[in-house]
Amino acid sequence: MNEIVERCDVLIKGGRVIDGTGQPARSADVAITGDRIVALGALNVERAEHVIEATGQTIAPGFIDVHTHDDRLVMSNPEVTPKLSQGVTTVVVGNCGISLSPWTGGHTPPPLDLVFSPEPDEYQFPTFAAYAEALGKHPSAINVVPLIGHSTLRCCTMDDVDRPATDAEITVMKERLRESLKAGAAGFSTGLFYAPNKPAPAAEVAAIASELSAFQGIYATHMRNEGEGLFDSLDETFDTARRAGCAVVISHHKCQNEKVWGRSVESLARIEAASAEQSVGFDVYPYVAGSTVLLEEMIQPSKRIIVSWSAAVPEAGGRDLSDISAEWGCSDAEAMARLQPGGGIYFSMDEADVDRILSHPMGMIGSDG
The missing domain is CATH 3.30.1490.130 (D-aminoacylase. Domain 3)
Incomplete structure (x- = not known):
């Protein structure tokens, strides 16, 4: 029996719905009013402002790109064309220890130049609140979930990032992260593979990440080593998150060296085992190159x-x-x-490992774009 809907703004008729729950695809109509789906199924809509005939097409929720470096793009190109054109409606930014805020100026060594301009411009923000305010005034066409990068914090707090942070510097970074989380940031990221972040020991990371639990924030990490040191890096990641008392997401999980090709069977088993004891997830990109x-x-x-x-x-x-x-x-x-x-x-990757990691039920897709 058809469900009766008196009115909706948009009616999408006759499409093949894949709803993201893991259930099989089914033929259904979708009624939308404002920014909400108000009905789904075999619908009898008395009045729709716009009707989209979707017979032969697939209807799905907007995709979430869980690992991106779109911090700047969502402002410089608010249509976010590279993502929206592919069905992405939410991006997680600030990954790999790199975020546009909080930034108080200074040298931006690689890989910070992935999001920062060589010269000071309008896309530099002393606080995350300032970044959020600017994004609110000129919103992008898609949703933005921002993380705060450890490399960004180190570069604007320390006079020399080629060493561990002092207790005083850690205190400043903790305060800046806490203020960012209060202003709406979703978590904290590291890029321990990269020069500005590499000298940070696990104790420094855990101390800063300890701010996350009060805000239910996420810790996302581009681990220290994804090649021969993969398994040591996994252990460091799990231990750091336990010490900080927070959930952790392993960024773009891979076996990035011929010497560990084929060992994704072991790495996935290690992640599964850790997830039984603590909150652990991972994302993966669908290519053999990074x-x-x-x-x-x-x-x-x-x-x-x-x-x-x-x-x-x-x-x-x-x-x-x-x-x-x-x-x-x-x-x-x-x-x-x-x-x-x-x-x-x-x-630097083997296709069999990429396929295995992609197909794992714990995996989330990220473009790293």
């Missing part, structure tokens, strides 16, 4: 490297690093140094 700034340490584990951009040699963008080094008559490391600052796409 992209970040140009890093010499990524040369050895990568089968292929494509230069995505180079400030020093703009025409190198899109070319293989091996071709550039052969043309210049130098090593890949020397070519990379000449291309700095820049970015690269690193082919």
Whole structure:
């Protein structure tokens, strides 16, 4: 029997609904009023302002891109075209220890240049509250879930990030994170693989992340090592979250080195075991290559490297690093140094591991874009 709906703003008729609960797809109508779905099923709608015929099409909730670096994009391109055009309606920003706020100025070493401009501009915010206010005044077309980055906190708090933070510096970072959480930030992220964050010991991370529990905040981590040190990094991640008393999400889980290819069976089992004792999750991207700034340490584990951009040699963008080094008559490391600052796409994973991690029921999809 059809459900009777007197009125709705939008009626989507006859589509194949996949609702995100894990249930099989089914044919159904969807009635929407304002920003809410008011009815779903076989509907008899007496009046609809707009009708969309969806026969032969699929209807699904907006996708959540759980791992992005769109902190700046949601402001500079509020339509967020690269995401919205693919059905993404929510992005989690501030990952890998990199966030646009709170930023009080100063040097922005890689990988902070993924979101910061080389020169001061309107997209620098001394507090997260200022970032949230700016986003509220000029909202993006999609929802934004912001994290606060540890590298950002370190770079604007410490005079030298090539060392562990002092107790006084940790106190300042804790205060800045706490104020951000009060203003609506959803959590805290680290990029322990990257130079500004790498010198931070687990004790520093746990001390700062201890602010999260009072706000039910999430700790997301680009772990210290996703290659030969993968399992030590997993143990560090679980222990840090336990000490901080918070939930943790492992960012873009992968086996990033030929020496650990095939061991996703073990890593997933390790994550499952930890999740029985504490709140643990992970995200994964659906490709065998990852992209970040140009890093010499990524040369050895990568089968292929494509230069995505180079400030020093703009025409190198899109070319293989091996071709550039052969043309210049130098090593890949020397070519990379000449291309700095820049970015690269690193082919360092095995497809079987990616497929296995993607299909795991605990996994969430993130673009890392």
